[in-house]
Amino acid sequence: MTAPGPDEQAPVLVGIDGSAGSRAALRAAARIAQALDAPLEVLMLWEGPPLYEGWDVVDPDRPPEGSVRLLRESLAEVFGERLPATVRARLVHGRPAERLVAESGRAQLLVVGRRGHSGLRSAAPGSVSTACVGHARCPVMVVKH
Template identity: 45%
Template sequence: MIDTRDRPIIVGVDGSAASVEALVQASTIAAAFDAPLEAITTWNNPVMLAPFESSPDRSPEEEAQRLLDDAVREAFQGNPPRRFRAVTIPGPPTEVLLEQSDRAAMLVVGGRGRGAFKNMMLGSVSAACTAHAHCPVLVVHAPSAPSA
């Protein structure tokens, strides 16, 4: 049994189909446990970006917020559940999600394995979360396309 006493179900959202599906699945779990639901997207300032290359109309934080807004809109068709919050947090995804897992009832992430063993492997963030999170972790894969 997961401890949901004011502890949110946290979802890592990176804009991938798997993370949108993770948001949908986490919403169902949060509703079943009457837990708050929180979507988190992380962002970093590019290390190698020279000052003359930066653009005041394009920041990593704004891009992350746009990505998060789009994922939330896609997951909930403009009608997010009650007790829902969406935030962007600076930092590497693995580090941020592991830190946030300390206050979570559950962490939900999309699995995006690569290469020939795509369906058998986790992506690096989901693998690190399953190994090191301070709460239960659910890894959700994107739904398969219907076969013709």
């Protein structure tokens, strides 16, 4: 999480989880990055499986296949078969709100969907978007699906 060098433009950062709302955020972020002639960085965050009994070892360098699949599907839906050269996608281990806020320190804009996979439908924004709006170190755009 280093800041861009003097000759590098800070990226537009978008957090996705594979949901329809995050794909809408990805489309919006791609349009904004293109308009700004800025790189686009796509982050899909994953956490270890829930623990019910005992201990489970989570390898932060090896994301679950479901997360890999969701990232590929989301990118393909928005960009087609070829990812533009200005787009960088990463799977990152960690809690979504915490990692997006931390990564926001090197971005010119953070884009998130209003609601992710929580399944709760209400007028209120989701916990990740709320945390990003309240704590990010750059402007935040919350995209309503």
